[in-house]
Amino acid sequence: MTTYAPLQFQPVRDSSAPRFQQRFMNSSDDTASSTSVTVYAVALPPQATIPVLDAAEVAGYGFRQYPTVDSLLESASPSATGCVLLACGSDAAQNAAVIARMKLHFYSIPLIVLLDSNSADNAVDLMQQGAFSVLPQPFEHHKLLHTITAAVEFSESSQSAIDSSRAACLRMQEATEKELEVLRLIMDGRKNKEIAAELGITVRAVEDRRFRLMKKVGVDSVAELVALAVTAQYYQQGLTFGSPRNGSLPDIRRCVKGIEVWVPNEDETHLQLFQSCYRDAAAFQEASRGLTFRRGEGLPGRVWESRTPAFLRELITTDFVRSREASVVGMTTAVGLPVFCEGRVQSVVLILLDTRNQTKAVFESWRLDPQSSALRLSGGTYINCERLRRLSEFIHLPVGEGLAGFAAEQGRPHIGARFSEDAIAVRGLALAAENFVSSIALPLTDSGAVISDVFLLLNSEQTPVFSLLQIWKPTPDQSAMTLAGEYVDGIPSLTSQTSVISRADDHSIAGQAWTQRSPIIVDNGTAAQAIVRSPRVPAPGFGIAIPTIVGGKVVAVTVMAN
Amino acid sequence: MSDPFPWLIRYVEVWVPTEDGSHLTLQSSRLVGEEAADADAPGVPDVRPGEGVAGRAWQQKSATILQEDPSRVLDGLSDACGTTLKAVLAIPVFRRHEIRGVVVLGCGDGLGAAEVWSRDDRDELAVSVGLYAGLPSFEFISRYTKFPKGAGIPGKVWTMEQPQLARDPEQSGTFIRSFGNDPAQISAAIGLPVNHAHGFAGSVLLLLSDAQTPLARDIELWECRSDPATDEHHLPVTELVSTTSLNAEHNTGTADAAAPEAWQQQILKQLTATNSPAMFKAENLALPDRAAFSLAIPFFRGESLTAVLTLLY
Secondary structure (H helix, E strand, C coil), X not given: CEECCCCCCCCCCCCCHHHHHHHCCCCCCCCCCCCCEEEEEECCCXXXXXXXXXXXXXXXXXXXXXXXHHHHHHHCCCCCEEEEXXXXXXXXXXXXXXXXXXXXXXXXXXXXXXXXXXXXXXXXXXXXXXXXXXXXXXXXXXXXXXXXXXXXXXXXXXXXXHHXXXXXXXXXXXXXXXXXXXXXHHHCCCCHHHHHHHHCCCHHHHHHHHHHHHHHHCCCCHHXXXXXXXXXXHHHHCCCCCXXXXXXCCHXXXXXXXXXXXXXXXXXXXXXXXXXXXXXXXXXXXXXXXXXXXXXXXHHHHXXXXXXXXXXXXXXXXXXXXHHHHHHHCXXXXXXXXXXXXXXXXXXXXXXXXXXXXXXXXXXXXXXXXXXXXXXXXXXXXXXXXXXXXXXXXXXXXXXXXXXXXXXXXXXXXXXXXXXXXXXXXXXXXXXXXXXXXXXXXXXXXXXXXXXXXXEEEEECXXXXXXXXEEEEECCCCCEEEEEEEEECCEECCCHHHCXXXXXXXXXXXXXXXXXXXXXXXXXXXXXXXXXXXXXXXXXXXXXXXXXXXXXXXXEEEEEEC | CCCCCCCCEEEEEEEEECCCCCCEEEEEEEECCCCCCECCCCCCCEECCCCHHHHHHHHHCCCEEECCCCCHHHHHHHHHHCCCCCEEEEEEEEECCEEEEEEEEEECCCCEEEEEEEEXXXXXXXXXXXXXXXXXXXXXXXXXXXXXXXXXXXXXXXHHCCCEEEECHHHHCCCCCCCCCCCCCEEEEEEEEEEECCEEEEEEEEEEEECCCCCCCEEEEEEEEEEEEECCCCCEXXXXXXXXXXXXXXXXXXXXXXXXXXXXXXXXXHHHHXXXXXXXXXXXXXXXXXXXXXXXXXXXXXXXXXXXXXXXX
């Protein structure tokens, strides 16, 4: 049986809502807004550069110039404040693609498009596609200055709204489910007496809950409390997997092409495919059918033999058995993870990725040195963050410190987020600077009892491998599991603590992974039902639940989904 | 003449061994900056191994940072200098087993860092003591960073057994510990080895400065080559092979490409004769860039002078 807290805020109506919501669609950046305002100029012709620079200087803004959109997106933080000036040509499709990329990258940076005289007819299209303004060249200085100033003002107010919304969301996390129940009814306009009747409690209890909540979140009146909740709700509504309008994923976020679970046969002579799900990879799926691997053979066999995670950054250029099919369907990278049960590799999980489309992600394996009680990096793959790799190679993490060290000490999985503020995350500022928003650390028990390695996945803001991360923990009497942590794109769910899966529940993948002591995959058809989640967390397309078994007991189940 | 910058290093001392090698004696001390002048150093005139900052660096064969607060040594030095010193750094210079001097640098207010990297039992370099200003996140990550031989600037210093100079390390992306989160932006890095006997003694002094508070007006690293032959004074012939400067225009490739300037030749000649660090005043030597004085520190591999670091103030 699954129970949810009955928290449902009323929809917030605001005339600026569509644009505003769009601005903080992915606004989980922990670095908050940048203090410096910058005018970013991209692909400007020489005759346009000086007037733009002059205008930026007059307005007191910084100025940076980039030859291409790619170079801008590589360098500029999504949470930057300012505006982008981009010279566009007459190719409407190309312009639309560029604007879409900009909108996806930045939270609050408006785009001013500079058009040459031959392309002036495209102005309306460009505005409809999301350009803040369109200026035909040559332009007048005062008009340019006015447009830049207006764009920056918009950027600052958007960023400020995101910051306020995020801050409110964080304050509301202090609320308990019972307090939120009361708050919801207050927001519905109910009186204390009505609330008490609906919840079956006394008026005094209603007042107590309301008072406790106001004290926790630091407000002095009910009006302030409601305003805070509404602001927090804005942020929560940003928790979607992709576009809020049609619920579909932008292509750039579809980096996971498949997940497989391989298990040894009874004689333990080879691995066979136990479960799998793929996204647009029919040729690969076909090639996987009936395939088996001996110890040391292929990526699954290597993981089985070495009993440690393994990483293949380039499937095309290595001896990946299904490399031809991988190439056909656009799989470029694979990560293999052993799942142990009482000292035996119970299964091997393979995550198959398409990393061609500006994907940024990191998978690491940290090995515990029992002599020094510290973890060192033993392997990994760094997709579009070479600098982090170079730093990580030289980091040593005492047990208890760092994302991996903490998971090793606890002997349980650990979700990391808000890296710039997280004292546990030794590399926190580096992760925040690289726009990583969440992590999952899975401790591995080679011997069955003692943690030997920690597998760490880092999700970037723009291309999270798994947007939804959950950790379920069995209750002391082993009768149920409670949701101990739930994050979407690095933002914690407000209501995670009350979701419960009973042992008898066999429809959820977390429950199945717990009772079967094996990883369980769920795909497009059934993910919405099989991944139990908090009320306002949107339905994922597919996911996997992985049990962590220490000393013969399932101590936690990790769910990763997208 | 007024200096355009407040220097991070406000005070310099050079200690050299007495004739019998049993003590170090203070050869010269100098304030840095606008008020550049000879300074009266407090304390005993001579030190034995373990005594004072210079004696401690000598005894430990390691670079040393003193930053206790309050500190008798720091307070004494500050009073004598007429400027507030936040920390004192010392680096010993050995030629084979013989102490050839200790350079003591007094740091004032400013942005930057000084770190002593020491070899640990895993044969890696880790920060044993560090002084940081305006670099909180850099300081934090440094506690968890270890460099094997060849990695990072400390590891390169170890491999080369030579000082290393890096201009704008953050911009060049070579500085892996910095992600631009800190108020200070590291614009220059200098790694100095402590060599003893035949090579690296296990300690590197790394100095990092922000552009607002540079370590010196200019810093030059001279790569030297000693010839087994001797000159008319029976001194080994030492050539300047190349010069690396924090001011890019001063860089030269090889001695063939650009002959050493007179001031460089003169400093090299004295260091070859004494094998000890020394200070050179503008009154006695025509220094470049209107510098008031220069501090020159020799580095040896075994008996051979292989590099000279000059700080111009």
